[in-house]
Amino acid sequence: MNPAxxxxxxxxxxxxxxxxxxxxxxxxxxxKHKWLESERLGYDIxxxxxxLDWIRKHRDSWRAxxxxxxxxxxxxxxx
Numbered sequence: 001m002n003p004a005x006x007x008x009x010x011x012x013x014x015x016x017x018x019x020x021x022x023x024x025x026x027x028x029x030x031x032k033h034k035w036l037e038s039e040r041l042g043y044d045i046x047x048x049x050x051x052l053d054w055i056r057k058h059r060d061s062w063r064a065x066x067x068x069x070x071x072x073x074x075x076x077x078x079x
Contacts, residue, residue: 029062030054
């Protein structure tokens, strides 16, 4: 038994939410990181590796810059 499809206004609400917009922006940064690292290494590193590497090296400073907060020195050195 399939659940009834959600009305279009629910999908529009989700797509317009700030949380979803942040998700899309973060995903775009991860995909850029994947491309850059894959080019640097000469092979496709895959999304999972790019995700973990980006989180470890760039996520905190990226989020701080999105919020207009200063980036801590330790975060700058990690990248």
